[in-house]
Amino acid sequence: MAGIPLIRHHDPAGIFAWRGGQLVTVAHFLRDVDQLAASLPARSHILNLCTDRYRFAVGFAAALLRGQTSLLPPNYTADFVARLGQRYPDLYCLTDGATELPGIEIVPFPASFAGTAPGAIPQIDEQQQAALVFTSGSTGDPVAHAKSWGSLCRGAVAEAQRLGIVPDSGMAVLGTVPAQHMYGLESSMLLAMQNGLALVAERPFYPADICAALSALPRSRCMITTPVHLRTLLAEVAQVPPVDFVLCATAPLAPQLAAEAEARFGAPLYEIYGCTEAGMVASRRTTQGAAWHLLPGVTMEQDAQGARVHGGHVEIEAPLSDVIERNPDGTFILHGRTADMVNIAGKRTSLASLNHHLNSIPGVQDGVFLMPDDGDGAVTRPLAFVVAPGVDSKRILDALRTSMDAVFLPRPLYLVEALPRNSTGKLTRESLLRLREQCAKR
DSSP: OOEEESOOOOOTTSEEEEETTEEEEHHHHHHHHHHHHHHSOSOSEEEEOOOSHHHHHHHHHHHHHTTOEEEEOSOOOHHHHHHHHHHOTTOEEEESSOOOOTTSEEEEOOSOOOSOOOSSOOEEETTSEEEEEEOOOTTSSOOEEEEEHHHHHHHHHHHHHHHTOOTTOOOEEEESSOTTSHHHIIIIIIHHHTTTOEEESOOOOSHHHHHHHHHTSOSSEEEEEOHHHHHHHHHHOSSOOOOSEEEEOSSOOOHHHHHHHHHHHTSOEEEEEEETTTEEEEEEEGGGOSOBEEOTTOEEEEETTEEEEEETTEEEEEEOOEEEEEOTTSOEEEEEEGGGEEEETTEEEEHHHHHHHHHTSTTOOEEEEEOOOOOSSSOOOOEEEEEOTTOOHHHHHHHHHTTSOGGGSOSSEEEOSOOOOOTTSOOOHHHHHHHHHHHHTO
């Protein structure tokens, strides 16, 4: 058995986390993990719904010590969880809030722990299945992708190397994304655990709360966020606290927004690219070009069937669902998801490109294109939803005419108060189709 440490913090009195403005030591964390592990049910699968990132980390680590696998579904609707319960009948849920999941045993996170920390940092078998990450399941049963402890740890180390993080530096890692999401798990929790950094328990959402949380942290500090959270923050706050870097993922980031973020935070902004099957596989500093750089150890193959990545922390040959243009220097350009390519009257583009042009219009706070399903044989045109207070649709369409072919202009264009984004800032096709029905009834 080849073991990898649960955490890479070398000083028991050092900082493991910040919680409620108070530091949590490494010894304190190890004690909590040891005590929780002893009290968990003897099961194989755990659904960790703790919203406090520190408690989530304790639960995730305790499950590892018990040889249990954490499930990371894309949502927690009663229907989805019921389907998970049917597939994994020994599933139980650890939570730090009021939770009702019919048919699933609920285990409340303990109010307090007693005892002392173990003498040494636990070693976890690198082959142990640490997590199962699921696809959406919108067209059938959700597909599970296993993540070993070794692959997660190697990915966290590779990410830190790419971002220039000094190991065991104690940098505070603030995330606006939940730990239950693959991006949040990798970049807001494991990045800290496997590089001697300090995770932040809170997940602030509103711009003022994000700024207050950042200001309360010592330097060095970084922010793990999404384009929609970043856009809202910069639009509503006149002066943001300085950080050492900003990390973004879950959706393409407009170069203009990246440049504004770097200027106002006084720090570099990086993007992470990945997928459910492989996890994170590449990064870029958006202001320095559109090309993506594979993470250390990761390689890419491409043929008529598409692109695949493997090597490094990616343990399988994972297919990528994007149209990719490889460069001679090993970098690559993303042209949007294969399923999101739009072909009208012999002209081709991607929804990602259309969204980029839409969100670059002054006054547009948020916007997205949707390509409806083919109808009765007539030419299908894209439509768009736009959040742009004080801006009329004619002005938006006039701006779009200057940046895209007329065949791709949205028909219709709906002005809405907000887009139905989830906790990581993503939009699902199902939520947009429901929004379309609501707008069509007005």
